[in-house]
Amino acid sequence: MSDPANITLVTMDGTTFTVPSAYLHRSKLVQDWLRSEGDKQAMEVKHVTPFVLQGVLNFCEIHAEDTSEPLADPADPTKPFEADPRDDAFRGMPDDQLLQFTMAADILQIPELVRLTAQEMASRIDGKSPDQIRAMFNPDDLAEEDVDSDNEMGEVGEEGAISK
Amino acid sequence: MPRLPPEILGHIFRLLKEAQGSKLDFLAASLVCTLWHMEAQPLFDPVSFQVNDLLLKNYIGHSRLIRRVRLYSLLAESLRYGLNYCDHLKSIAIDVTRVNDGLRACAAAIHQIMRLHPPSLQLINITYHWIPYVPAAVIELLDIIFPPGEVVSTTSLTICSNKKMGHGVTIQLLERLGPTLCNFSLSGSQFDATLLEALGRCRGLQQLSVCMGLHPGSGVRRAPPDSVAILAAALPNLTTLLFSARNFGKKVCVSNDQLREIVTRLPGLKRLMADADRTVNDECLRFVVRHAKKMEDLELIGCESLRGEGVWTENDVGCRGLRRLRLSGAFGISSSFIRLLQQECPGLSVELW
Numbered sequence: 001m002s003d004p005a006n007i008t009l010v011t012m013d014g015t016t017f018t019v020p021s022a023y024l025h026r027s028k029l030v031q032d033w034l035r036s037e038g039d040k041q042a043m044e045v046k047h048v049t050p051f052v053l054q055g056v057l058n059f060c061e062i063h064a065e066d067t068s069e070p071l072a073d074p075a076d077p078t079k080p081f082e083a084d085p086r087d088d089a090f091r092g093m094p095d096d097q098l099l100q101f102t103m104a105a106d107i108l109q110i111p112e113l114v115r116l117t118a119q120e121m122a123s124r125i126d127g128k129s130p131d132q133i134r135a136m137f138n139p140d141d142l143a144e145e146d147v148d149s150d151n152e153m154g155e156v157g158e159e160g161a162i163s164k
Numbered sequence: 165m166p167r168l169p170p171e172i173l174g175h176i177f178r179l180l181k182e183a184q185g186s187k188l189d190f191l192a193a194s195l196v197c198t199l200w201h202m203e204a205q206p207l208f209d210p211v212s213f214q215v216n217d218l219l220l221k222n223y224i225g226h227s228r229l230i231r232r233v234r235l236y237s238l239l240a241e242s243l244r245y246g247l248n249y250c251d252h253l254k255s256i257a258i259d260v261t262r263v264n265d266g267l268r269a270c271a272a273a274i275h276q277i278m279r280l281h282p283p284s285l286q287l288i289n290i291t292y293h294w295i296p297y298v299p300a301a302v303i304e305l306l307d308i309i310f311p312p313g314e315v316v317s318t319t320s321l322t323i324c325s326n327k328k329m330g331h332g333v334t335i336q337l338l339e340r341l342g343p344t345l346c347n348f349s350l351s352g353s354q355f356d357a358t359l360l361e362a363l364g365r366c367r368g369l370q371q372l373s374v375c376m377g378l379h380p381g382s383g384v385r386r387a388p389p390d391s392v393a394i395l396a397a398a399l400p401n402l403t404t405l406l407f408s409a410r411n412f413g414k415k416v417c418v419s420n421d422q423l424r425e426i427v428t429r430l431p432g433l434k435r436l437m438a439d440a441d442r443t444v445n446d447e448c449l450r451f452v453v454r455h456a457k458k459m460e461d462l463e464l465i466g467c468e469s470l471r472g473e474g475v476w477t478e479n480d481v482g483c484r485g486l487r488r489l490r491l492s493g494a495f496g497i498s499s500s501f502i503r504l505l506q507q508e509c510p511g512l513s514v515e516l517w
Contacts, residue, residue, distance in 0.1 A: 075178035099168065106172050118175040122189070125180065127234075130195040130241055137168065137196075 007034070008042035009057075015050040016042060023060040026070055028109035048104045052097075055089070056104050059113050062086045066112075074115035081119050091120055095136045098124075173203040181207050188231065191238050195245065214252045215239065218274045218285075220305060221259045222267055229266040236273035243280040250277065255287035255320075256309070263301040271308035278309060278316070287320040288341070290333070292352075299332045306333070310340050319344055325352035331359070331384075338362040347371040355409040355416060357385035364398035371404035387411045392438055393422035396429045403458075404435040408465065417441035417466065420448040427456045437463040445469045446498075450480050453505070459483040463490040472498030481508040490515045 007030065008018040024030040033043050045053060063086075071079065083091075090101065098120055105113035125133055168176075180190040191213055194204035218236060222229075242249040256274060260267060278285070290302070310316055318341050323334055334353055338345070345366045353359070355374060363372070372395065388394065392407050405426070409416050418426065420443035427433065433456055444467055452462070462483075470491070476498070486509040491497065494516055506512050 075175040075182075081179075102168065102172055106169055114172065114175060118172060119179055122176050122179040122183065122186075125176075125189050125193050126186070127189070128192060129234075129237065130192050133193060133196045 010042045010044045011048050011050045011053050012046055019057055023064045026110050026112055052100045052104045071111040074111045087116055090116055170203055177204050177207050187212055188234050195241050213249050216252050216254050218256045220270055233269045233273045240276035250282040253282045253285040255289050257289045259291045263304055271305045275309045281317045288318055289322045292325040302333045303336055316341055316344055320347040322349040335362050342366040349373040352376045355387055355411050357387045360387045360391050369399045370401050373406040375408045390422050391416050392418050393425045396426040402430050403432050406437040408439055415439045419443045423448055424451050427452050432458055434458050435461040440464045440466050442469050446473045454480050454482045457482045460485050461488045465492045467491050467494040470494040471496040476501045476504050484509055486512055488513050492517050
């Protein structure tokens with residue numbers, strides 16, 4: 001039986017992080033796990049590297065005592081995004097790291113972090129061409145059906161070609 | 165690098181849509197790849213990017229010009245992917261007095277669109293203002309939009325000038341676009357031999373309008389007096405011929421023989437407007453009305469030699485589809501002729517002035 005005050009997370013390579021459960025009160029995945037499988041020793045967080053999980057836990061620690069209402073929808077237009085200086089680390093990180101943190105936020109279901117990273121990605125798209133956005137976020141590994149539909153169009157476009 | 169899940173992309177697109185001034189960012193992101201495009205579609209408002217005219221003008225601020233360049237580049241990219249964002253594009257409007265890097269970039273973006281032949285974009289509209297004008301500047305931009313040797317699909321060209329300028333540009337454009345041109349409208353330029361020859365090479369022309377001609381500058385060759393008939397002979401597909409221009413200060417008028425030749429050479433002519441000289445008489449008008457069987461709209465200016473002579477019969481009216489007849493100076497025209505026409509051509513409107 002694990003300590004209910006703390007939770008241990010295990011990353012893809014077996015690295016463990018033990019943090020106060022309260023840090024992760026905004027993570028729907030963790031809360032669901034605690035309710036259903038909280039008697040287990042540790043929660044596996046597959047697909048997340050230690051570096052990224054450390055960053056996510058830092059975010060959770062910084063915001064652990066925030067009293068704002070949990071964000072139901074990360075892109076809720078009725079709740080304007082306000083930059084928080086405590087999150088500056090996310091704004092300065094390279095594109096590939098930002099992408100990994102976005103994915104981790106999505107996996108752990110932390111709407112506030114999803115919003116922060118999605119907002120940062122949106123702001124980095126500002127003024128960019130599709131080519132530049134492709135270079136930033138590398139979405140060029142097309143699924144097979146995409147390639148097929150490109151061929152049907154008789155035109156294989158540049159990376160990430162759009163089928164109509 | 166991992167691939168973004170659809171729900172995250174959905175968040176990003178919603179944030180882009182909500183952000184002020186991010187319309188173009190939204191469009192750019194929607195063109196990144198198939199997955200991104202699919203996620204953008206539910207939020208996409210095609211009206212936001214519905215562009216009817218590609219504008220090349222330098223009366224706007226630099227930041228607006230930059231946004232315009234970006235929009236045109238994105239539209240070109242959408243066209244490359246077979247998307248229908250350019251379906252409303254109808255024309256290129258050019259109104260410049262000088263060239264700068266912003267306009268060159270704008271012209272290059274328009275070229276990116278033009279080389280992909282958007283289906284509805286058929287008209288080029290060029291306007292000259294009173295501001296000092298540099299032909300070389302416009303020609304430089306046109307060279308960017310229509311690089312020499314590249315196939316052009318434009319079918320309509322309108323050039324409007326307030327002053328005696330733009331002649332060189334007109335000639336260049338006719339040389340460049342001539343093979344595909346179907347409609348050409350020229351207002352306010354001089355009419356000389358060079359222009360006549362350039363027009364004569366636009367063999368596919370179906371509609372030609374030349375009006376408000378001005379005095380040519382020095383050093384140009386006069387067009388011959390039978391210019392309109394020469395055009396009719398050179399352009400057999402004309403269905404509309406509107407001609408009211410000046411050649412060295414004199415109106416380019418059609419004579420009796422020339423008017424007959426025009427009607428004979430252009431059996432498909434539906435609309436004719438021309439200045440007539442004093443040789444155009446009742447017999448000539450009878451010939452036109454009898455032989456121009458497709459004519460729907462006929463306007464002759466300066467018909468001072470119509471005297472109401474001769475007797476008209478039903479057999480004289482070949483143009484049963486005539487809907488509008490305007491004759492200026494025809495004060496002596498026979499009232500029986502008018503009655504006969506109105507009887508044989510239902511719905512005909514006649515204006516004598």
